[in-house]
Amino acid sequence: MYAQMIKSEATQDDPEKLAAFQARIDAGEKIEPKDWMPEGYRKTLIRQIGQHAHSEIVGQLPEGNWITRAPTLERKAILLAKVQDEAGHGLYLYCAAETLGVSRDEITEMLLDGRMKYSSIFNYPTLNWADIGAVGWLVDGAAIMNQVPLQRTSFGPYSRAMIRICKEESFHQRQGYDAIRQMAEGTPEQKKMAQDALNRLWYPSLMMFGPSDKDSVHSAQSMAWKIKMNTNDELRQKFVDQTVPQAEYLGLTIPDPDLKWNDERGHYDYTDPDWSEFFDVIKGNGPCNVDRLAARNKAWDDGAWVRDGLLAHAKKKAARQHAAE
Amino acid sequence: MTRDDAFFQFLLRMGDNTLILGHRVSEWCGHAPVLEEDIALANTALDLIGQTQMWLGLAAEVQGDGKSADDLAFLRDAWDFRNVLLCEVPNGDFGRTLMRQFLFDAWHSIQLGRLMKSSDERVAAIAEKASKEVAYHLERSADTVVGLGDGTEESHRRMQEALDYLWPYVGEMFQSDDVDAEMVKAGIAPDPASLREEYDVLVSRILGDATLTIPESRFAHKGGRTGAMHTEHLGHLLTQMQWLQRAYPGAKW
Ligand SMILES: [Fe+2]
Ligand SMILES: [Fe+2]
Numbered sequence: 288m289y290a291q292m293i294k295s296e297a298t299q300d301d302p303e304k305l306a307a308f309q310a311r312i313d314a315g316e317k318i319e320p321k322d323w324m325p326e327g328y329r330k331t332l333i334r335q336i337g338q339h340a341h342s343e344i345v346g347q348l349p350e351g352n353w354i355t356r357a358p359t360l361e362r363k364a365i366l367l368a369k370v371q372d373e374a375g376h377g378l379y380l381y382c383a384a385e386t387l388g389v390s391r392d393e394i395t396e397m398l399l400d401g402r403m404k405y406s407s408i409f410n411y412p413t414l415n416w417a418d419i420g421a422v423g424w425l426v427d428g429a430a431i432m433n434q435v436p437l438q439r440t441s442f443g444p445y446s447r448a449m450i451r452i453c454k455e456e457s458f459h460q461r462q463g464y465d466a467i468r469q470m471a472e473g474t475p476e477q478k479k480m481a482q483d484a485l486n487r488l489w490y491p492s493l494m495m496f497g498p499s500d501k502d503s504v505h506s507a508q509s510m511a512w513k514i515k516m517n518t519n520d521e522l523r524q525k526f527v528d529q530t531v532p533q534a535e536y537l538g539l540t541i542p543d544p545d546l547k548w549n550d551e552r553g554h555y556d557y558t559d560p561d562w563s564e565f566f567d568v569i570k571g572n573g574p575c576n577v578d579r580l581a582a583r584n585k586a587w588d589d590g591a592w593v594r595d596g597l598l599a600h601a602k603k604k605a606a607r608q609h610a611a612e
Numbered sequence: 613m614t615r616d617d618a619f620f621q622f623l624l625r626m627g628d629n630t631l632i633l634g635h636r637v638s639e640w641c642g643h644a645p646v647l648e649e650d651i652a653l654a655n656t657a658l659d660l661i662g663q664t665q666m667w668l669g670l671a672a673e674v675q676g677d678g679k680s681a682d683d684l685a686f687l688r689d690a691w692d693f694r695n696v697l698l699c700e701v702p703n704g705d706f707g708r709t710l711m712r713q714f715l716f717d718a719w720h721s722i723q724l725g726r727l728m729k730s731s732d733e734r735v736a737a738i739a740e741k742a743s744k745e746v747a748y749h750l751e752r753s754a755d756t757v758v759g760l761g762d763g764t765e766e767s768h769r770r771m772q773e774a775l776d777y778l779w780p781y782v783g784e785m786f787q788s789d790d791v792d793a794e795m796v797k798a799g800i801a802p803d804p805a806s807l808r809e810e811y812d813v814l815v816s817r818i819l820g821d822a823t824l825t826i827p828e829s830r831f832a833h834k835g836g837r838t839g840a841m842h843t844e845h846l847g848h849l850l851t852q853m854q855w856l857q858r859a860y861p862g863a864k865w
Contacts, residue, residue, distance in 0.1 A: 347642035347650065354638045354657075358856040358865040359682045360631075360668075363638070364661045370641055371654035378647055391647075416856055416865070474863050582643065590645020593706050593760065596767025600759040 289342035289406045289430055290335045291497040292569065293509065300325045312513050317443040320386035328512055332442055333387050333394075334403070335514060340380035341398045341405035343373045345579050349413040350422060358416060365462055366419060372455045379451060383444040399584050407565060410573030411491045414484075417470045417477070421484035423463015425492040425530065431456045432526050433496070436516035445514075464533065471537040478538075485534065486542045490560040496523040498562055527557050618794035619732075620674050621694060622801055624684070625791075625837050627667030628695035631685055632846070633716060634660030635853055636703055645706055652752060656713070659745040666738045686857035690846045697836040698781040700846045704774065707760055707767070711774035714753035718814050719785045721750045722807050731799030754818045761822025768823065775824050783832020786811070 305325060311318065318324055347370050354370065357363035381391045397403040408426055413419065434456060438449045470481040500506060500518040509515035527546075534541050549556045567573065638657035644650040668681035698716055703709045724746055727739035760767040786808045795801040819826055835841030856865070 344642075344647070351641035351643075354641050355635060355852050356855055358686070358863075360661055360665050360685055361682075362865055364658055364665070367638060367641075367654050367658040367661065371651055371658065374647055374650045374654065378651070381647070469865060473865075474860065476860055477863055586643040586645065589643075590649075590706065592764070592766045592770065593645035593649075596760045596763025597756075598763075599767070600763040603762065 289339040289346075289433070289495075291338070291404075291406060291495070293331060293335045293338065293515070300327075309511065312441045312511075316441075317446060318441050319443045327508070328514070329387050331509060331512070332445065332514055333384055333389050335509075336380050336384045336387075336445055337389070337394050337397065337403050338405060340377045340384060340394070341403060342409060343377035343380065344398075345405045345409045345583060346373050346426075348579055348582055349409055349411070349575075350419060352413050353416060353419050356416070357419075362419075362466065365466075369423070369459050369462065372459065376448075376452045376455070379448040383442075383448045386444045395587070399580070399587055401571070401580065404569065406495060407568045407573065408491050408495050410568050410575045410579060411488065412575055414487070415480040417467055417480035417484040418488065420463050420465075420467030420470060420481070421488045423459050424467050424533070425463075425485075425488055426495070427456050427459040427463060428530065429492050429495045429526050431460060432522045432529075433517075439513070439516065441513035467539075468537055471539055481537070482539055485539050489542050490564075493523055493526070493557075493560045494565045494568075496520075496526070498565065499559070524554055527555050531555050613790060613794060615794060615798055616674055616676075618791045619798070619800065620671055621791045622795050623667055623671035623674060624692075624694040625696075627664050627671055627681075627684070628693050629699050629716075629720075630660040630667065631664040632693070632695040632849065633699040633713075634658075634664060635849060636699065637709070637713070639703055640706075640709065649706070653709075656749055656752075659742075659749065663738070663742045663745070666741070670734055670738065682857075686854045690842050690850055691839050693836075693842065693846060693850075694839055695836055696781070696784045697833050697843055698778065698784065700836065700843055700849060701778070701781065702845055704777070705770060707770040708774040708777065710753055710756045710760070711771060712778055713749065714757045714818070715778055715782055715815070716785075717746060717750040717753050718811055718818075719807065721746045722810050722814070723802070726802040726807070730801060735800060757818060757824075758822045761819070761824045771822065772824050775819070776827055779827045780829070780831050780833050783830060784834045784836060787832070787834060787837070789838060 304323060308318075308323065308325060308328075318328075350366060350370050350373070354363065354366055357366050381394065384394055385391060394403070398405065408429075413422065431453065434449050434453050438446055438453060440446045440449065467481050467484070470477040472478075497519040500520050506515060506518060510518075531541060531546065543558045546555060546557050548554075568576065571577070634657045637653055637660065640650070640653045641657075642650065644653055664685065665681050668684045672679045672681055672684055698712060701712065703712075721743065724739045724743040728736050728743060730736045730739065757771065761771040762768070786804045788804050792801070792804055796803050816826065836843075856863075
């Protein structure tokens, strides 16, 4: 999922209003931007939607890394279309966040100066062509696990953004799976690339769901507000159960010697990722954190003259129109 | 030169233009000045790559050697590429990228309009499909050139620099040779020189709105569309684009 470790904000609102608000949510009503909402709800949502949006934007970088090296015209077109979709997802989500009173420039600057985060997964590199398939299969796959339930989230604009986004994400996942299947069924070198991609991306994909609920203190309030729909462990388990048979079909080995079906639980038992690595990545010490943020900052700084120029032109044009009237 | 040889060369010129420019534009992915531009640039690149599949697909068919569009894109060396030099010059800043796009889109839209009346139905069909996409590219690139030319002092200066740098690459799009003569004779494509007047009118109007000055010199670099002499940049572009296909020959992707 693209929003990890979202701390929910404590709320100090009128208890009567709070109770009425909670009753609306419990009744399955959607909260719209003009409705009254607790300050904690608003702030938590900004953080969550913002982190999700930033993930879509930063997520362009590891995939964009392969656009100029895509091995066929068809693959190049598919990848371009996907990356374009992801930027579009960022745009819908920034718009949803704007309805909560935070402008796109403000929230962008919070990403650029490190006040806001994006998903840990995008701090890992894409090193061979099979990574592009693996990202679609695993990363979009994990994102869908989280985003499908969020279509029912209580905040109207977020829910509607999720409905649009989910359609495209499942398309990405199918295309990713198809790309890695082609590799897994290919030459010995291609098969090696596919296995290498799975080896590197498996545990970071599991980390996408965030730490175990035992260690997650923020879940209860968010779940009551229906801005978090399932626990981290539930979603992670669901992801493992879905992915293991797919890997078997591809003839690829999941890098977890202890992975096995547990008849009693009706689920796969699996090894947890190394959470100390996860916290390192969150703190900025992942393999690509510095480069990713530097790339986004450079794009923003280099683009300042363009944004200023277009704004100045729009003002001149408006003034000329005004003068002509 | 047989008619089919000329036809093949003509199709390479169309397809290599879109392939190489599409590649250049795709280099922006994730690095544009605003999110809307990231989306628009990816969209432009995607359209150009889609057009490449059609032009090079037809080129492979006409060549009749059992090759595919991918073989032509990924397994030819620089001297066999037939794109105009304008398409292969590096992106530079965002202003240069958009100026290059505008100077190309203006030619491309006029060319496709003529090709829609081609005597070859396949060419006419590709041109018809592509022309809708390119009309939108032109609208966007022209708007951006005007917005930045007539924006701030800095944006104006940068756009003028971009125009000064790129202008010597414009003339090549209108040069004719015996391939073109053959295409004119067969009614497949127009004489490139015949597009210049319409181009000049369009470009002068937009660059005028952009408060930019067209350089006086009509000097034109050449050698791309004939393959006689590309820039040094093309080889580097190809090393990246063709790497996987070259390193793992025969693999299916
Ligand atoms: Fe997305
Ligand atoms: Fe996606």
